[in-house]
Amino acid sequence: MLNILILGLGQCGNRVLDAVNHEAFGSGGTFAKYYSRQKFPASVKTIAINTAINDLKGLTDTRAKDRFHVPHLHGVGANRTLGKKVFDDNKEQIMSEIDKRGSFELIFIVTSTAGGSGSSFAPLLVKELKKAYNAQIICIAVLPFREEGSIFLQNTAFCIRELVAESPNGILLVDNQYLKKYAGDIKSAYDKINTSVAMRVLFLIEALNSEMLMVTDLGDLKTVMNGGIGIGTMGYYEAGKDGTIKSAILGSFKPSGLLFPTNVYNEGARAMLIIKGDKKYLDLDLITKTVEELSTDVGQVFKGVLIKKGRPKVLSLFTLNSVPELERIYADAADAIRFEMDKREQSKKQLDGAFAHIDDLEPIY
């Protein structure tokens, strides 16, 4: 059985982690935690790490002992520089808390790239985990709404760069801006995004830990994540009543099922397809044929088939050769930083001009 650790960093990471824990209760709803136990498909440990204690208190399905507060008032205020310092100051406690959970073969780090704690902790934590564990480390990086502000954009830019620099086994992008259009209001968008990510993560864990008709394992995952620039995303599709397995596979490549806007057929480097469903729906020949067709466009496609009751569900996981959306983000971030610098310069000049009015004067009482 795989030993898996899921770390939720910062407010966003905590929420996604809480959604994973909630989904692990199954279909019990809000009160499931009062009468049921989480049923992870593998040996899964979760830790929510945050400097803001209120964010930790806001979690509902994560056990108290799985919430770790890094003490620094009530957060670092989206200041990554401060966040890094806080991490360095509390690095040993954080690693000790992780170490209590045992050893792992696969570690997920879920974080927002825009915030303070998560975005600053994530690259440093990857570095520490790589030193401490011989495990695959997958970062699930959540990109912010673009209108959230220039600080979030610049945090995203620097966070992703630092993450890539620390070379985790892979970075899976989740774009709030992209997914918002499928949700509606902000609140339900957040909930839906968190749930979507949670379902995909649990699907992947189940596939990696189960005996399958066609096998994908941790090694395949590593190979997939080594493809392209090591950055990718996930897609998902659940077949309708009359849908075929082929349509379900192709559906998982569609934009509506992806967590990050990309054209898989053009930009995909490697992919992994995990197909789950009742045996009567799973035509292996058709699956093989479809996968072969996809391979001509996407490159290497690993496939796994998991026999479970229900209509076919397909999880797709890609790495990309190029990420145009990231380029746009970085451009916007650069503009935002410059704009911020200019504005600060002007403000400073304006303030200095104001002070100049009283340069030769002294207060009279």
Add this chain to the structure above:
Amino acid sequence: MLRLSHLVVVATILLLSSLIMTAAASSDYGEQIFERNLNVGEGVEIEHSITIEVVDTTEDIVDSAEFCISSPRAFARTVKVFMGDMPTKYETYNGACIYLDVISVHDETVLLMVTGPKGWRVTRYYEAEDAKTESESESAAETVSVPELVITRTLDRNHVEQGETVGVTFKIKNTGNGTASEIKLDEPLLREAYQENCPSNLDDIAAGATERVSYDLKIINTPPGTYELGATLLNCKDESGAAYSFESLSNTLKVTVKDVQVPTLEIGITIESDDNTMICGERFPVTIGIMNTGNATSGRVTIKSHLPDDVRVADGEIDPVYESIKPGDYVEHEVMMIAYEPGKHVIKMDALWADDEVSASAEFWAEQSSLATYYPHILAAVPIGLLLVGIIRRHKEYSY
């Protein structure tokens, strides 16, 4: 003159008194047997056995007459009866009484009224003076041989227990000058006793001879007490056929019950409770005590219990066996019991030894615990409580 009038008044009073007494006598002293003038020396025989002879008369301020009364098995007795006095009582041997009342005395004649048991009649009037005259004339002519028996009765013990035998010996000595013949011995009976070999007819006893006769008096079921053994009566005749009667002195015999050595057990049951009310399902102590109140050590004593179906022994031996219990000893054993059903329960215990047994019983009430009323609520509350505890624990587990 004064003296004469005085006498007349006294005489009148006495006469009236005698009339009143006569009237009273007829009711309180039985029925009249006879009323008749008798001269000195004359006699009356009643029921062929009782004789009353006028011995003397006296005329004085209060007139009186003297009588000699005799009856079988009783000494002849001389009594003086005053006119106007209460009738004089004479008790015959068999306990029946007659009453003598002098109505009037004149010269040597007395008007005598005798009352007694209903149906008694005068069987003979006679003149004793004539017989005496004849007897004197005969004795003058020749020496008369008369037997005189002296009877002495001895008991070999004066204190006897039930079931034992008393040896009775008669020493009969003829101190007269004539042979006693046709001697009949009449020995009084003692209640619930048996006279073994007691002779009723004895051989003739010559003048100066002494005879010894004995028999066994077996005391069978004579109730304990001190008894006066009545006089033994000897009736005999002399050579001429004249009858004589002699009697011994009475004896005292004390009869007691033989002290039997037997154990006597008493059993008691003590339920330790203020009001003999127990709670169903709760243990309560019961003490069974056995005491030997007899005067002998018992043999093996087996205790046997009789419990209601819904009363069980929770702890202890309820049917122990005691090898023996000494006189005055008390043994007890305690058991813990449980009553399962409400209501009245009776515990019965038997103590069995030799061929005897004794029983005791004790009753108590059992009632449901007041807590039992709330059992349904408690049963309902327990899972709810556990559920709440579980929810609270889970809530705390997920609260930060």
